Amino acid sequence: MPKVDAAKVWSLNYRLLLSVITSVTPALAKLGLDSKELFVLAELDEHPYPAELAAQLCMPRPTITSNVKRLEAAGFLRREIDAEDLRRHRLLLTPSGRKAMNLGIALLSEAFGARLSRLSGVQQAELNHLLEKLA
Numbered sequence: 001m002p003k004v005d006a007a008k009v010w011s012l013n014y015r016l017l018l019s020v021i022t023s024v025t026p027a028l029a030k031l032g033l034d035s036k037e038l039f040v041l042a043e044l045d046e047h048p049y050p051a052e053l054a055a056q057l058c059m060p061r062p063t064i065t066s067n068v069k070r071l072e073a074a075g076f077l078r079r080e081i082d083a084e085d086l087r088r089h090r091l092l093l094t095p096s097g098r099k100a101m102n103l104g105i106a107l108l109s110e111a112f113g114a115r116l117s118r119l120s121g122v123q124q125a126e127l128n129h130l131l132e133k134l135a
Contacts, residue, residue, distance in 0.1 A: 020115065024107040031100045032074050038108070040067045041076060041093060041101035048090045049082075076100055 021035045028038060039057055047056045054064040068091060071077045076097030082088040093101065116124055 016115065020108065020111045023111045024104075027107050028104055031103055032076070033100055033104055036063070037067050037071055037076075038101065038104040040064065040071065041097055042105060044077060044091050044093050044097075048092065049088060050091065053091070071097065 025035065028035060033041070036059070040053060043053055043056050047053045050064050050068060051061065053059075054061045057064070059067075068077065068079075072079065075094055077091050077093055079089040079091055082090045116127075119127065
């Protein structure tokens with residue numbers, strides 16, 4: 001079996017992801033979001049603390065802080081003091097934040113689904129399996 005060029009595989013994956021994100025950027029902007037902000041909103045239910053969010057998204061904490069400030073100002077999330085630890089703030093989606101997030105995820109899903117449809121059902125399942133294994 002020929003050796004796979006890992007850098008080329010990484011590059012192809014990166015270009016694919018960027019093309020999907022780029023294709024939905026104008027529609028996300030109409031929702032009042034950029035792609036990083038969408039990913040922040042999408043992780044809030046499972047990772048409601050800024051430090052957790054930064055680790056999950058592999059983003060620097062200052063990036064999370066600036067995204068949180070902007071999303072809070074836009075009314076997409078709110079902060080509340082954590083009742084179990086008064087030193088920490090928990091981040092919560094607002095109804096408008098949840099709506100924007102759901103619409104944004106649907107846009108990404110549709111754009112990526114169009115690319116996935118180039119593969120057979122078996123190939124899609126194999127790709128899913130391989131990505132889970134790599135992640």
